[in-house]
Amino acid sequence: MNADLIGYIAATLTTVSFFPQALKTLRSRDTQSISLRMYLLFTAGVTFWSIYGWMVDDGPVLLANLITLVPAVIVLSIKLSSYLKNERQL
Structure with a gap:
């Protein structure tokens, strides 16, 4: 089996595993x-x-991390917004 293929499979699995939690947080x-x-x-x-x-x-490392970066930044933005709102209330 080709090393890049293994990399793309690993990248797909780890990236896809991140999305359920990110979607739950977004919703x-x-x-x-x-x-x-x-x-x-x-x-x-x-x-x-x-x-x-x-x-x-x-390619596998770049693609997986670029895809993961999008929801990670969105969730982090929501978390920061919530954190800052709570800090202002104190």
């Missing part, structure tokens, strides 16, 4: 149980993996 807007620090680190990590994939011309 409910409930981010109370999500750690802001974790999501900041996760989104930064996905960003750097995307840059890495582009720099070393690794």
